[in-house]
Amino acid sequence: MAATMGVAMGFLAFLVIGGLSGVFAWVFYPGQRKSKPSFQKLLLAILIGFMASLASSYLGQFAGFFQSGQMLEWLSAIVASCLAGGLYAATVR
Template sequence: MAIIDLMAALMGVSMGFLAFLVIGGVSGVSAGIFYPGASGEVNPDRILTAFLLGSIAAAASSYAGQYWDLFQSGQILEWASTIFAACAVGCVFAALAK
């Protein structure tokens, strides 16, 4: 029984990380694509940076909200905050990179 609990705990952590990586990455990349630089072309380094910043913002939003007891893991408010944080960071990055 302890092995099943350990597996569930580990899968929850890894799935949460992958979800934040995907949500943050997609949000950051979409902001980078919709708001290209001054030359109008999409730079691969800029896309990678936006992906990483969005993923970090999504994970930080989730962990900060859980730390401050705003929500628990898996609640819809957690997902909404991660999407909002990743989009906000992506937009700020796109605005500053111009």
């Protein structure tokens, strides 16, 4: 039961961290904004940030760089989701 709860909490944490950093990277990306951001683009930025943070966590664990729950895992998740959000903002605008 405890292992299942840890996986669920990790999933929710990456959803929040990845989603927020993806949205922040998209909103604060420099450049001119032609119109008000649409809800679909905002949801896509959340999804891209979440997927990037989840992928960086699993790939880092698979490669042996860190174990689950270590600070380096969280740092890689934040950096990956910010980079993905910034790349998404650069290509959309």
